Amino acid sequence: MPTVINIVSKGDDQIKRQNYLGDGVMAFVGEPGDPAAGVAMSAIIQALYETNMVAIVKKLNSARGVPRIGLLTPHIKAKYECLFYNELPYNEDVRQYTFSSLTASKRNQPSEEQLQAVDNLITSMDLTQVEDEDEKTEVLKPKLTFNPYLQRVYQCLQHRVLNPNDPVPDIDPVIGQYLQPCQEVLTKCKPNLDKMTKVFKLDRITKKKVDATGENLWKQSDVNESGPAAKKPKIDEDGDFTMEGMAKGKITEVCCCFCCK
Known part of the structure; x- marks a missing residue:
């Protein structure tokens, strides 16, 4: 369990989603077989959840390792509860870039036609309003869509264990389907994409x-x-x-x- 440094409000400006680091999330639960640890962990999770707070913690994998700073967020479900850990950057790791405003020059200001074209394109790309057999459904649901990178790695590992002398197989069609955009969304976006190329001319x-x-x-x-x-x-x-x-x-x-x- 990481060492708690501070407890802050979840709605505080110091906690920004774009500051989350790493390519994954760790889940911390109570020690299996230790009822006292489970009760203590549950008390921390419930307290953070009820007060809408999160814990800023320091994590050290070994005595000689580099300390990492992270964020513990309570997560409560009907069958389990845990703390999600996301790594955060140190102050010197954050780079602040200042860009000039697009509205400073009249030449860079978009027209009403251009703004409307962008709005229509965004609306047509809504993945929650895809028509399927006269019904509106959601595609690429996070709970039903697996990471194609990890699935490809696992496919190659399984094949190499079972067939050590064979070459790496081609990508599985199911995994390849994750890499392809939804055909219904492409068809719906086509008119708006054509409109974008007309109102935003590139020379x-x-x-x-x-x-x-x-x-x-x-x-x-x-x-x-x-x-x-x-x-x-x-x-x-x-x-x-x-x-x-x-x-x-x-x-x-x-x-x-x-x-x-």
Whole structure:
């Protein structure tokens, strides 16, 4: 059982879903065969659940291991109760990125037609409103849909144990079905996807490539007193930059600063 550091409110701003780390969840229950441990664990779970609180804990797998910080959330069902553990990041592990607002420039503001097209696409992608035999049903239910990555690993392990000399088999059709989108949803989304391509037009921009010669790299802009300075040529960073290309210009004179004085 991890060591409890603090008890905080579940609705507190300090607990954010995007801060959950790891690729899985651990469940903690009372020690089997120890009634006293079960009663103590049940008391903690019930107290956290009734007060809408969670526990911030520290977990250490071994004496030489790296301590991890996590979150214990109460989970109560009719036949069992436990504490779900999710790993959390330390303060120095969180990266805050600030992006400029899309509404700062009128050019980036979407039109009403574009907003409506996005709303219609989101509505058509609703997995809980898929029609099946004149009934609306939900597809890809979490309780009925298995992780295709784990299922593929288990399939290969089972095959290798039973057939150690055979190659890895092809993916099972049932597992492959998890990787394919629902055909009913695709059919329903098709008109909205076509509308999105019309209202959000994308143009391919071709960069003008400039030879990376010494003349272009170090040429000073002509300063005109009656007008702005001429723009310097922009060198494509993806272009081929070689010493041979820099030496393409014809050398007419070589001097040093001492000779010019």
